[in-house]
Amino acid sequence: MIRSVGHVSAMSPYALAQLKPPQGKSLISLSQNESLRPPSPLAIDAAAKALEAGHLYPDPDWRDLRVALSGLHGIPAEGILCGCGSMELISCLAHAFADEKNAALAPAHAYPFFRTAAKIARARYDVAPEKGGRVSVDALLAAVRDDTRIVFVANPGNPTGTRIARAELVRLREGLPADILLVIDEAYGEFADHLGEPMFDLVGRGDTVVLRTFSKAYGLAGMRVGWGLFPPEIAREVRKVMNPNNITTAGQAAAKAAVTDQVYMRETCRETARLRDGLRQRLQQAGLNVPESFTNFILIRMGSFDAAHDADEALRSEGVVLRPQGGAGLADCLRATIGVTDHIDIAAGLLERWAGKENI
Template sequence: MIRPVPHVGSMAAYALADLGDENTISLAQNESAFPASPKAIAAGQAAMADLPLYPDPEWPELRAAIAEVHGLNPAQILCGAGSMELIGCLIRAYAGPGDRVLGTDYGYAFVASAAAQVQADYVKAREVDLTVSVDDILNALTPSTRIIFVCNPGNPTGTLIPNSDITRLRDRLPADVLLVVDQAYAEFCDHTHDPTEIFTLANRGDTVIMRTFSKAYGLAGARVGWGYFPPEIAGELRKLLNPNNISIAAQAAAAAAMRDQAHMQNVVAQTAEIRDGFAEGCRALGLTVPASHTNFVLIRFSSAKQAQSADAALRADNLLMRGMGGYGLSDCLRATICTGPIMDRCLTALEGVSR
């Protein structure tokens, strides 16, 4: 029998969401409730004529679009097949056996898988009230800490800390510790939390900022993520990235989506309106829902048993939320925000459980 190397053989596969069957409406993957920009769709379709060619490994139009919208240096932008590729490459480049990768209680679970791939130790700092705590991250530092990952806004919590807290964290970290700020949901709070301060941190040489087109831009199927990197770190990462990682059509669609800020902002506004109404409806049923700054909400029940009952009631109506047992939140379900009528159906199912 052909055997893998021991540390891979002992790993568990990354846990994906249960998507049900063809009759199921999934609220489990934090996908957009609304279609991508028509301009993005048209650009992607037009680019299909170039499919005989390999995609440009420098992503010129995509980098230019991101740089124009965010006022960034295009040379410091790297693009990946989703932010997952960038996360994996960062950990491979800067951590290894005996090193520590530090996340938080409810940080992005893929980071743990990526750390296991290089035999680094993944450790979680405590969150307070389901919210990242800068002080607890600092208290969890050890001499072996090489990388710190902070999700802001958080997933699966939806909570947010001020940009000034991220800067305070960076100021108090050792110079040889890489800080990675995962902002997959930042478009849902950019209007209240100007990202300029966070992007500026990348110019210090010790911080990476990551974003994605999968959420607010509605391009999860295109698999496009991006990050703002210090030049030295970008150079190291290029050694590990697949040089043809984003298809021609996906690059074209993402560039057009980035330039259609009006569409994205309209999606964010509509999503937030439905989200806040659904959250209030849940609270009226006696359920606990933290204020969310994303396109999902975390619903906390009185017990794990009640959460299981809610899951069963939702499934009976062909609705599927994400169970949070893997995050140590067995009394919670995470609900991606869908259209208003679907969220109303969810409330009806939950009403029967909360009585």
């Protein structure tokens, strides 16, 4: 029998959403934090046009996209790396900076792929407790050990939806030893940019990376384009472990065009926030516990694993798929992505019905 290496055979496969609707029902997926709108028409046109050069390999240096991002955010194009989704960048950071002799650290209810990336790199994965659904900088600093090499935090967080204030992130960075890489994952950053600036200024210190993605606010999840601002020495090492030619020509073209359509992206964020806050209010009125979210999803705290499982099954039986959060250490919670109005209405109605039965 052919066996995989030890640390791989010990791993569980990454848990993706289960998207099979029951027979006779159509699927309403509110499970993957995708955008409620298709990409900007400019991005669709650019991707279609890019197919004409589909017989050629893509630009391995993502030049046009980097220039567009540099202009938008006022950051140096040389510091930008683009990945096949920000997942590729997270994975490469773990590969380049952690191994079996050391550890990655993250908040207890962090994005589960941080753990997967650390495990693929054979590193130990440590977690620090959160307080009231929020990242605790004190707990993270207290959890640092001599062999900690990377600290991952997502801001805003997935699946918690909560936000870490800029001053707290600066305090985290300043409290961490200089030989620990801090990775600030701002996959949902565009939904909260009006509340504070991105953390790109920390990258100049040489010990911090800030990641973003086109998968959420820009609605390009299927194009797989993530990016980040990296200190030069970190970027050099990450590039060694990245797949060359990682982003398709169409993906690069779509992302570049999406950057030029900020109006469209901002509209998506506004509409998402409107529906999100409306859904939260509706579910709260039905007696459910829904913390404030700064993202394109809400976390619903069902009170127990059994309640979360039961509600998930009740919605699934109608073809509505939310995302259970056991993988993030929140087995009593479901996460609902903000989809189009009709889908949100259907999910809200089913949850109200479920909550009504629970309360009888």
